[in-house]
Amino acid sequence: MPKLNVTLTVNGQVRSHDVEARTLLVHYLRDHCGLTGSHVGCDTSQCGCCTVDLDGRAVKSCTVLAAQVHGRDVTTIEGIGTVERLHPLQEAFRRHHALQCGFCTPGMVMQGIDIVRQGRGTDEAAVRQDLEGNLCRCTGYQNIVDAIVDYAGSEAERSAVQR
Amino acid sequence: MVDFAYARPTTLAQAGQLLAEPEATALAGGQSLIPALKQRLARPRLLVDLQDLAELRGVEVNDTHVRLGAFTRHADVAADPRIAEALPALAHMASVIAHPQVRHMGTLGGSIAYNDPGADYPAAVLGLGATIVTDRRRIAADEFFVALFETALAPAELILQIEFPRHRRSGYCKIAHPASGLVDTGVWITRLPDGVRVAVNGASPCVFRQAELERRLAERFDPASLEGFEQPAAGLNDDLHASAAYRAHLVAVAARRALAMALQY
Numbered sequence: 377m378p379k380l381n382v383t384l385t386v387n388g389q390v391r392s393h394d395v396e397a398r399t400l401l402v403h404y405l406r407d408h409c410g411l412t413g414s415h416v417g418c419d420t421s422q423c424g425c426c427t428v429d430l431d432g433r434a435v436k437s438c439t440v441l442a443a444q445v446h447g448r449d450v451t452t453i454e455g456i457g458t459v460e461r462l463h464p465l466q467e468a469f470r471r472h473h474a475l476q477c478g479f480c481t482p483g484m485v486m487q488g489i490d491i492v493r494q495g496r497g498t499d500e501a502a503v504r505q506d507l508e509g510n511l512c513r514c515t516g517y518q519n520i521v522d523a524i525v526d527y528a529g530s531e532a533e534r535s536a537v538q539r
Numbered sequence: 540m541v542d543f544a545y546a547r548p549t550t551l552a553q554a555g556q557l558l559a560e561p562e563a564t565a566l567a568g569g570q571s572l573i574p575a576l577k578q579r580l581a582r583p584r585l586l587v588d589l590q591d592l593a594e595l596r597g598v599e600v601n602d603t604h605v606r607l608g609a610f611t612r613h614a615d616v617a618a619d620p621r622i623a624e625a626l627p628a629l630a631h632m633a634s635v636i637a638h639p640q641v642r643h644m645g646t647l648g649g650s651i652a653y654n655d656p657g658a659d660y661p662a663a664v665l666g667l668g669a670t671i672v673t674d675r676r677r678i679a680a681d682e683f684f685v686a687l688f689e690t691a692l693a694p695a696e697l698i699l700q701i702e703f704p705r706h707r708r709s710g711y712c713k714i715a716h717p718a719s720g721l722v723d724t725g726v727w728i729t730r731l732p733d734g735v736r737v738a739v740n741g742a743s744p745c746v747f748r749q750a751e752l753e754r755r756l757a758e759r760f761d762p763a764s765l766e767g768f769e770q771p772a773a774g775l776n777d778d779l780h781a782s783a784a785y786r787a788h789l790v791a792v793a794a795r796r797a798l799a800m801a802l803q804y
Binding site: 441 | 542544576614
């Protein structure tokens with residue numbers, strides 16, 4: 377099959393690659409953009425390790441074709457913070473020891489950001505419900521939930537101060 | 540994954556032409572189709588992405604109906620206050636489909652066109668007696684769901700909108716498989732001005748109306764009407780997720796819970 381051009385904004389930069397139509401977004405990001413932070417845990421839409429932000433909404437990049445998001449805006453784990461300056465949710469993960477092997481962490485963080493953005497981060501039950509599509513085989517989830525709730529609380533405080 | 544070509548038409552006419560090509564398949568949110576492509580359960584030569592078709596978009600709520608474009612994503616149904624007011628059970632259903640990442644991509648039209656027995660929306664469409672508006676005709680829900688993964692849609696026929704009548708007194712309960720999130724058994728109940736509709740999903744190869752529950756609840760829309768009800772297990776799905784006998788049991792359980800929700804509204 378002939379290749380097609382897929383151009384999108386990834387972490388604020390325009391990326392353009394000619395790819396096969398069947399290329400999944402996660403492979404576009406990993407193999408063509410060199411952004412290997414989004415992980416392929418299951419490739420069956422179960423584990424959520426590949427979660428990225430698409431125009432302000434968390435999606436599983438293993439279940440989206442790159443061609444489907446041509447022209448759109450994608451943020452990956454690489455786009456939210458740096459090693460020197462972590463995203464506050466990454467900071468909270470570190471503080472709460474919310475990871476062990478770290479394989480699921482990029483997806484957990486991207487989904488956690490989405491949960492907090494939707495105003496569901498301060499309710500522990502809602503956080504647990506909204507993590508239904510993310511699997512962690514190490515931590516038992518408690519510290520992940522704690523980190524998200526902690527980050528949501530500080531975000532709520534911050535926006536209250538700004539008001 | 541299987542190899543295929545990809546097209547993104549911007550008009551219905553273009554989409555119709557592309558879908559008429561041999562082994563072309565429509566792509567909506569892709570949350571069922573992409574996994575099927577990976578497993579080679581579907582092997583199209585051409586995927587026709589419907590996301591740019593304006594005719595498949597939009598949410599309209601009037602005095603009698605909720606009209607949803609086929610491309611309306613689950614998360615948008617769940618978050619729309621007009622839908623929550625008009626058809627709270629439908630908003631609830633949308634909020635519990637699969638998990639958040641899937642709800643951000645998956646669409647109403649895609650769900651019912653695929654007619655997976657484990658899907659949620661077929662129960663709402665059949666239970667409310669919705670009308671499926673295509674690029675050619677209007678199809679009543681009772682005629683739409685034909686068999687396992689099979690609908691009344693003709694080849695290359697496209698769903699544009701789904702029209703739900705505003706029967707607010709509706710309820711839905713599903714018992715989902717804990718790993719996949721697919722519906723093992725679900726029940727949708729709607730009270731009409733002149734009767735009751737009950738749709739059962741997940742339990743059998745295709746969503747179906749439960750005539751005995753409809754009759755019992757039409758006599759009295761009350762939990763007492765469900766006492767002694769037993770769903771026959773014959774013909775129900777019997778697989779590694781749940782036996783037919785267990786699914787039959789779950790029909791009664793889900794019916795009680797769906798009724799409790801309907802009685803709240």
